[in-house]
Amino acid sequence: MVNDGLEGVVVAETRLSDVDGAAGRLVIAGQDVEALAKEATFERAFAMLVHDDPGRERVVRRTLGEGRLAAWELVSELKGVLALPNGMDSLRAAIARTSDSRPEAIAGATSVFAAAASRVRAGLAPIAPHPSRGHAEDTLAMLGAATTGASALDAYLVTVSDHGMNASTFAARVIASTGSDMVSAVVGAIGALKGPLHGGAPGPVLDMLDAIEARGAGGATAWITEQLDAKRRIMGMGHRVYRVRDPRAAVLEAQVRALREGPCGARLELAREVEQVAQRELERRHPDRPLRANVEFYTAILLEAIGVPRDTFTPIFAVGRVAGWCAHFNEQQRTGRLIRPSSRYVRA
Ligand code: COA
Numbered sequence: 001m002v003n004d005g006l007e008g009v010v011v012a013e014t015r016l017s018d019v020d021g022a023a024g025r026l027v028i029a030g031q032d033v034e035a036l037a038k039e040a041t042f043e044r045a046f047a048m049l050v051h052d053d054p055g056r057e058r059v060v061r062r063t064l065g066e067g068r069l070a071a072w073e074l075v076s077e078l079k080g081v082l083a084l085p086n087g088m089d090s091l092r093a094a095i096a097r098t099s100d101s102r103p104e105a106i107a108g109a110t111s112v113f114a115a116a117a118s119r120v121r122a123g124l125a126p127i128a129p130h131p132s133r134g135h136a137e138d139t140l141a142m143l144g145a146a147t148t149g150a151s152a153l154d155a156y157l158v159t160v161s162d163h164g165m166n167a168s169t170f171a172a173r174v175i176a177s178t179g180s181d182m183v184s185a186v187v188g189a190i191g192a193l194k195g196p197l198h199g200g201a202p203g204p205v206l207d208m209l210d211a212i213e214a215r216g217a218g219g220a221t222a223w224i225t226e227q228l229d230a231k232r233r234i235m236g237m238g239h240r241v242y243r244v245r246d247p248r249a250a251v252l253e254a255q256v257r258a259l260r261e262g263p264c265g266a267r268l269e270l271a272r273e274v275e276q277v278a279q280r281e282l283e284r285r286h287p288d289r290p291l292r293a294n295v296e297f298y299t300a301i302l303l304e305a306i307g308v309p310r311d312t313f314t315p316i317f318a319v320g321r322v323a324g325w326c327a328h329f330n331e332q333q334r335t336g337r338l339i340r341p342s343s344r345y346v347r348a
Helices: 033-039 042-051 054-082 087-096 103-121 135-143 147-159 167-177 182-193 202-215 219-229 247-258 264-285 295-305 310-335
Strands: 017-020 025-028
Touching: 025 033, 025 042, 025 247, 033 147, 033 247, 042 054, 042 103, 042 135, 042 147, 042 310, 054 087, 054 103, 054 135, 087 103, 087 182, 087 310, 103 135, 103 182, 103 310, 135 147, 135 310, 147 247, 147 295, 147 310, 167 182, 167 310, 182 310, 202 219, 202 264, 202 295, 202 310, 219 264, 247 264, 247 295, 264 295, 295 310
Parallel strands: none
Antiparallel strands: 017 025
């Protein structure tokens, strides 16, 4: 039988992260995601993943700043691609125009291009980076958002920095295995992350909350039932690996709770209600397949609360995940093995 989603097929050995889907446990660089998100900056997680050395946090902070500055030099000549209607198309095209294959150069460029494209799409001028700032803080500043959300964004970037053999990481490793360069691997990974079944879900999660809010009290059950009757998927629910609630959903929900002085309190309550209704309705229809909230559900609430525009959610996911892509690239190249699965030929 063809294993069309390659479930359970081991394609690599990795020290970078481990996803236990039955227990709902995620370990990144040897630490549970809950602990890592609480105590690590993005720079530290990057140092742990890419350099296997948390002690390099300060060096990484400096080199990421340099990476952002170098990328900023390219922004004026990339105006055309930064104005594309889809932020992931802009990011893919802009990273493809870079040639520095050092991990911090690529990660710095990801932040600068994600933010600049978001601004250009909104008809605003891009904002220059400040290399002395932390990566999360500078990313918010370049978006024109308040930097008071920096620690929440840091926690988010750490939380999504790596996640086992997910589709974009696999894409990056396949490219790495051919002996290609890191920029090419990240360009391929961005293409994979763009898809709604992988990283494209959080924007639609907010569209769903808006649609339910517009219906008034009790709107959640009617809206969810209609979608499921029409055989549409509920964004932010379900996961290929987790059979319980995605542990990252709880980490991000806790971050939103910590912010809740602002207008996000009501949004969070609505999100909790919608999650419960969606879980109940999905359980009724798929009693044998637990479909619970995934990382994207609370990503949407968190990024909205700290002022990231809805159309920039997936590019910001890439700002965090690029750490994992670069680390997996190095790990794969060290094996020196080409990834070359097979297909079964069937006559048309
Ligand atoms: N809403 C409604 N139904 C869903 C669903 C969802 N979010 N997720 C899965 N299902 C249904 C499928 O339609 C399928 O039904 P069927 O057996 O009647 O055809 C059944 O549950 C089993 O799904 P399966 O195909 O085994 O799930 P998968 O492992 O291929 O899908 C996802 C995993 C993430 C792609 C899927 O849950 C999904 O599309 N979720 C919404 C998008 C999303 O949030 N993506 C971000 C992931 S982090």
